[in-house]
Amino acid sequence: MNGAESLVRTLIAGGIDTCFANPGTSEMHFVAALDRVAGMRCILGLFEGVVSGAADGYGRMADKPAATLLHLGPGLGNALANLHNARKACTPMVNIVGDHATHHRQYDAPLTADVEGVARPMSDWVKTSMSARDVARDGAEAIAAALAGPGQVATLILPADTAWGEANGPAPSVVPPSRRKVPDEAITEAVAALRSGERTLILIGGRALRAKPIEIASRIAKATNAGLLAPTSNARIERGAGRVILDRIFYPLDQALEQLRGYKRVILVGAANPVAFFAYPGKPSLVLPPDCKIHVLAEPQDDLGDALERLAAEVGADAHKPLTQNALRPTLPKGALTAETIAAVVGALLPENAIVVDESINAGGWVYPLTAGSPAHDWLQLTGGSIGIGLPLATGAAVACPDRRVVALQADGSGMYTLQALWTQAREKLNVTNIIFSNRAYASLETELRNVGALNPGRIALDMLDLSRPDLDWVKLAEGMGVEAARADTIEKLIDLFQTSTRRPGPFLIEVPC
Amino acid sequence: MNGAESLVRTLIAGGIDTCFANPGTSEMHFVAALDRVAGMRCILGLFEGVVSGAADGYGRMADKPAATLLHLGPGLGNALANLHNARKACTPMVNIVGDHATHHRQYDAPLTADVEGVARPMSDWVKTSMSARDVARDGAEAIAAALAGPGQVATLILPADTAWGEANGPAPSVVPPSRRKVPDEAITEAVAALRSGERTLILIGGRALRAKPIEIASRIAKATNAGLLAPTSNARIERGAGRVILDRIFYPLDQALEQLRGYKRVILVGAANPVAFFAYPGKPSLVLPPDCKIHVLAEPQDDLGDALERLAAEVGADAHKPLTQNALRPTLPKGALTAETIAAVVGALLPENAIVVDESINAGGWVYPLTAGSPAHDWLQLTGGSIGIGLPLATGAAVACPDRRVVALQADGSGMYTLQALWTQAREKLNVTNIIFSNRAYASLETELRNVGALNPGRIALDMLDLSRPDLDWVKLAEGMGVEAARADTIEKLIDLFQTSTRRPGPFLIEVPC
Known part of the structure; x- marks a missing residue:
C-alpha cells in the first residue's frame, strides 16, 4: 500500500x-x-x-x-x-x-x-x-x-x-481534545453581571447559534431582563417559525453603535468582542460602549451548551418561556420588483427545512427579516468578509444535506468570483436554487466610498464600482455551465420560477434585476 | 494631499x-x-x-x-x-x-x-x-x-x-541598479567551452529571447557548431518569418532527455539549469546528462545582450549568418477538425505582428511549429505551471499593445479558472481572438496519471479528469460576459471565424471542439 x-x-x-x-x-x-x-x-x-x-x-x-x-x-x-x-x-x-x-x-x-x-x-x-x-x-x-x-x-x-512510496497502512484515529467545560467562576461572574441591575447584553455566537442553545439563552435573557443578540456574521443560525427570535448586530457601524448604546455589561458566549468591519476615519473600532464591562462566559472552543445550561439553572431560567417566532409568512407581493418584494417572495415560498446561504450583500438585506416566520431553516453567512463564497457554500451545503433545498442569495459582483461552482451543482445534480441579485454594481462600495470620506468620486472611481458596460447575463453564464436558468423580469415571473425550482430536483438559477 | x-x-x-x-x-x-x-x-x-x-x-x-x-x-x-x-x-x-x-x-x-x-x-x-x-x-x-x-x-x-492620512507629497523616483555586465572570465570560460571540441549547447532564456539577442546567439552557434535551444516555458519569444529558428526543450521528460543526450557542455545565458516539470518515480529531476559541464555566461538579471555580443566578437560570429526562418505559412486545411488542422488555420492566417498567448496545454501543441514561418510575432507562455493565466495574460498584452492583434490559445480546463477576464476584454474593447480548445477534459492529466505510475485508473479517478457531464458551452459563457462568440464545428467555420475576428476591432471567442 x-x-x-x-x-x-x-x-x-x-x-x-x-x-x-x-x-x-x-x-x-x-x-x-x-x-x-x-x-x-x-x-x-x-x-x-x-x-x-x-x-x-x-x-x-x-x-x-x-x-x-x-x-x-x-x-x-x-x-x-x-x-x-x-x-x-x-x-x-x-x-x-x-x-x-x-x-x-x-x-x-x-x-x-x-x-x-x-x-x-x-x-x-x-x-x-x-x-x-x-x-x-x-x-x-x-x-x-x-x-x-x-x-x-x-x-x-x-x-x-x-x-x-511504500507505507505501513492506515493510522488509528487521534482523539481530539473534548470541549472544555467552563469553570464555575465563569458562571458565577455571569450570574453577578445579570443580577447587577445594570443593562446587560448576552452575545451568543458560533456553535451556540443552534436551536437548543439559543432557546436556553432566550430563557436566560427573559429571566434576567437582559438583551440577546448574535454577531453580524455567523457560520450558521437555526431560525424560523417555532424558533427563537434573534437579532444580529447591524453591519453599518453607526447603526451598531446605536444598537449597543447603553449596555453596561456584555456576556460573551462563544462570541468575540464585536468590532467594526472596517475602520473609518474618526470612528471607533470597538462597537460596545467604552464603559461596558466584558464577561466571557465561554470561548468558542468551550462547551457552549453546557455553559448556558448551568447559567440557566443558576438564574432560574427554566421557569421562563423563550421568545419564539410565530409561523408568519409575508403575503405574496404584487407590483414592481424591489428589494422588499423580492425578499417577500422568498419569505412567502421558502420550503420547509431549507438552507439559506446569504451572500446577497446590500441587495438582499430584506430577506432576513422577511423569512423570520418562514418554516424553520438554517441561515449561512459570509464570515470572513472575503466575497465569492455564496455559490460554493451552497454547493457544499447541498452535498451535506441532499434531502434539503438550498437557497443561495447571491449578489452579482461577488458571485462572479467563483461562478464555476454552478458547474459542480449541475454535475452533482444538487438541489440548489440560486437567486442572483443583479444590480450590476459593487453597490456596497458606493456606500463605503462615502463612509471612508472619499467624497465626490469621479468617473474613474465610479467605473470601478460599475458592473455594467457590458452587462453580465447570468442566464447565459449558468446555461454555459449546464445549470438551467431564467431571468425574472416581473414579480410574477419570480414567484413562478422560485416555486417551480424548489419543487423539482437539481439546480436552478434565477437572475433578478434589482 | x-x-x-x-x-x-x-x-x-x-x-x-x-x-x-x-x-x-x-x-x-x-x-x-x-x-x-x-x-x-x-x-x-x-x-x-x-x-x-x-x-x-x-x-x-x-x-x-x-x-x-x-x-x-x-x-x-x-x-x-x-x-x-x-x-x-x-x-x-x-x-x-x-x-x-x-x-x-x-x-x-x-x-x-x-x-x-x-x-x-x-x-x-x-x-x-x-x-x-x-x-x-x-x-x-x-x-x-x-x-x-x-x-x-x-x-x-x-x-x-x-x-x-496627510502626506508630504510624491516621492522622487528611486533608480534601480543597472543590469550587471558579466565579468570577462565568464566570456573566456564560454569561449573555452565552445572551443573544447565537445558537443556544446547554448541555452538562452529570459530577456535574451528577443529577436536581436537570439540572432547573435544563432551566429555564435553557427560559428562554433554548438546547439541552440530555449527553455520549455518562456515569458516571451520573438519569432516567426525572418527571425531565428529556435526550438525549445520538450515538455515530456523522456523526449527532453533524448533531446539533450550527448551534450557535454551547456552555456547558460539567462536560463536556468533545466529541470523536469514534475518528478516521476525512477526518473531524474535534472534533464541535462549527468556528465554535462555547466557554464554560466550570464544570470537572468545580467545584461544578456552585452554578454552575447562580447562572446560573438570573441568567436568571430559576425562573419556567420543566423539560421533564420523563411516566410512560409501552412496551406489552409480542409477536412476534419484535428489538432493539426486547427493549428494550420492559425499558422495560415495569423495576422502581421500578432501576439500569441499560449495556454493550450496538450491541445494546441501543433500551433507552435505551424506558426514558425508566419509573420513575425511574440509568443507568450505559462511560465509557472499555474493554470488559469491565458485569458488574463491576453487581456493585459492587449492593453499594452492596442495596435496589435492578440491570439489566445486557451485550453478549456485552464480557461475556466479565470474566465472573468473575458468581461474585461469586452469592457475595454480589446483586440483579442480567444480560441478555446474544447476537449472537455483535463487531458494533460490523463498522460500524467500514467507517468507517475498510477496505472489502471478507475471511474473516480477518470471523473476527476473529465469536464463533460455537463458540457461547458463557451459561447454562452463568453456572451454572458459581453464577448461575441461562436462555435467552429467545421474547419471552414473556423477559417471564417478566425479571419473575421482578426480583421475587426474588439474581442471574439471561438470554441473549437478537439
Whole structure:
C-alpha cells in the first residue's frame, strides 16, 4: 500500500467521506487510491475557490470535516480566500495539498513554491509529510486538528514521493481534545453581571447559534431582563417559525453603535468582542460602549451548551418561556420588483427545512427579516468578509444535506468570483436554487466610498464600482455551465420560477434585476 | 494631499500609467485619487486572478510594470496563482494591497489576515507602509524593486489610514541598479567551452529571447557548431518569418532527455539549469546528462545582450549568418477538425505582428511549429505551471499593445479558472481572438496519471479528469460576459471565424471542439 492509499484509508476511518477536489499531477496517486478504497465521495470543482468554499458549506452543515484536494502552492493560493472564510467560521476542514517530490523541490521547477508559507495565513494547523510511512499518522493528526477547538482548518502537504512510496497502512484515529467545560467562576461572574441591575447584553455566537442553545439563552435573557443578540456574521443560525427570535448586530457601524448604546455589561458566549468591519476615519473600532464591562462566559472552543445550561439553572431560567417566532409568512407581493418584494417572495415560498446561504450583500438585506416566520431553516453567512463564497457554500451545503433545498442569495459582483461552482451543482445534480441579485454594481462600495470620506468620486472611481458596460447575463453564464436558468423580469415571473425550482430536483438559477 | 494621492503621483512619475484593479473599501482613497491626478488608466477585473494575470501580460509586452490594486489578504490570495506565474516570468509588477487601518488590525475584524504572510511566497519584495508620510517613498522603492534584477514582483501593503492620512507629497523616483555586465572570465570560460571540441549547447532564456539577442546567439552557434535551444516555458519569444529558428526543450521528460543526450557542455545565458516539470518515480529531476559541464555566461538579471555580443566578437560570429526562418505559412486545411488542422488555420492566417498567448496545454501543441514561418510575432507562455493565466495574460498584452492583434490559445480546463477576464476584454474593447480548445477534459492529466505510475485508473479517478457531464458551452459563457462568440464545428467555420475576428476591432471567442 502506498502513502496515498494509507491516507485515504485513514481519512475514511476518521469519518471523512467527502472530498472536494481540483487535483493535478502531484495528486494523481491520491485520486487513483479512491478507486481502490470504498467510502469516499470525490467531487470535482473547476476552480480551487469552489473547492474550499464547498468544503466550508459541507462542514457547517455536516458538523464534520470534508477533505479538499489541491495542487501545490498556486492551487492552494486559489483556495485561500474561502479558507479564510472557513477559518473565521470555525469550520472543520482537512486540506490535502500535493507538492513536488521531496528530492525534486531543491531544483526550483516551475510550480515550486513555499507551500507551507502559502498555507499558514489561512490555516490553524500546517504540516508537511516527510515520508510515505508518516502520511497516515499525519493524516490522523490533521483530522484531530480539524476537530479540535471550535473547528479548525488543517492543511497537510503531501510531497509526491510520500504519496507513491511504500507505507505501513492506515493510522488509528487521534482523539481530539473534548470541549472544555467552563469553570464555575465563569458562571458565577455571569450570574453577578445579570443580577447587577445594570443593562446587560448576552452575545451568543458560533456553535451556540443552534436551536437548543439559543432557546436556553432566550430563557436566560427573559429571566434576567437582559438583551440577546448574535454577531453580524455567523457560520450558521437555526431560525424560523417555532424558533427563537434573534437579532444580529447591524453591519453599518453607526447603526451598531446605536444598537449597543447603553449596555453596561456584555456576556460573551462563544462570541468575540464585536468590532467594526472596517475602520473609518474618526470612528471607533470597538462597537460596545467604552464603559461596558466584558464577561466571557465561554470561548468558542468551550462547551457552549453546557455553559448556558448551568447559567440557566443558576438564574432560574427554566421557569421562563423563550421568545419564539410565530409561523408568519409575508403575503405574496404584487407590483414592481424591489428589494422588499423580492425578499417577500422568498419569505412567502421558502420550503420547509431549507438552507439559506446569504451572500446577497446590500441587495438582499430584506430577506432576513422577511423569512423570520418562514418554516424553520438554517441561515449561512459570509464570515470572513472575503466575497465569492455564496455559490460554493451552497454547493457544499447541498452535498451535506441532499434531502434539503438550498437557497443561495447571491449578489452579482461577488458571485462572479467563483461562478464555476454552478458547474459542480449541475454535475452533482444538487438541489440548489440560486437567486442572483443583479444590480450590476459593487453597490456596497458606493456606500463605503462615502463612509471612508472619499467624497465626490469621479468617473474613474465610479467605473470601478460599475458592473455594467457590458452587462453580465447570468442566464447565459449558468446555461454555459449546464445549470438551467431564467431571468425574472416581473414579480410574477419570480414567484413562478422560485416555486417551480424548489419543487423539482437539481439546480436552478434565477437572475433578478434589482 | 493624502497618502493615497501621494502614491498615485509617485507611481505616475515613476512611469506606471496602468493599474489593473479589483478594489474594496480599504482601497477607496486610492481609487478616488485617480480622478484627481491625470495619467493613470485603471482597468477593472471581476476577480483578482484576472488582475494579476493581466498585469503580467502587460509587463511582458510593455517591458515596464503595471500596478495592481487588491483588497486585503483574501484579495491578494486570489491573485497569488498568477503572481506565481509572473514571478517565474520575471515580469516587473507593483502590487498595491489595501489593509485595515493600523489601529484596527489588532481587533481581528472579519477580513483581518496576515497580509505580508500571504504576499511573501509569491513576491520578491514586500513592505507595509506604516504612516501616510511613508507611502510615497515606499511606492518609489516598490517601483525600483519591480525594475531590479530581471524584473520582480513587488508588493506594497497600504493600511487604510496611511491612504487617508496627510502626506508630504510624491516621492522622487528611486533608480534601480543597472543590469550587471558579466565579468570577462565568464566570456573566456564560454569561449573555452565552445572551443573544447565537445558537443556544446547554448541555452538562452529570459530577456535574451528577443529577436536581436537570439540572432547573435544563432551566429555564435553557427560559428562554433554548438546547439541552440530555449527553455520549455518562456515569458516571451520573438519569432516567426525572418527571425531565428529556435526550438525549445520538450515538455515530456523522456523526449527532453533524448533531446539533450550527448551534450557535454551547456552555456547558460539567462536560463536556468533545466529541470523536469514534475518528478516521476525512477526518473531524474535534472534533464541535462549527468556528465554535462555547466557554464554560466550570464544570470537572468545580467545584461544578456552585452554578454552575447562580447562572446560573438570573441568567436568571430559576425562573419556567420543566423539560421533564420523563411516566410512560409501552412496551406489552409480542409477536412476534419484535428489538432493539426486547427493549428494550420492559425499558422495560415495569423495576422502581421500578432501576439500569441499560449495556454493550450496538450491541445494546441501543433500551433507552435505551424506558426514558425508566419509573420513575425511574440509568443507568450505559462511560465509557472499555474493554470488559469491565458485569458488574463491576453487581456493585459492587449492593453499594452492596442495596435496589435492578440491570439489566445486557451485550453478549456485552464480557461475556466479565470474566465472573468473575458468581461474585461469586452469592457475595454480589446483586440483579442480567444480560441478555446474544447476537449472537455483535463487531458494533460490523463498522460500524467500514467507517468507517475498510477496505472489502471478507475471511474473516480477518470471523473476527476473529465469536464463533460455537463458540457461547458463557451459561447454562452463568453456572451454572458459581453464577448461575441461562436462555435467552429467545421474547419471552414473556423477559417471564417478566425479571419473575421482578426480583421475587426474588439474581442471574439471561438470554441473549437478537439
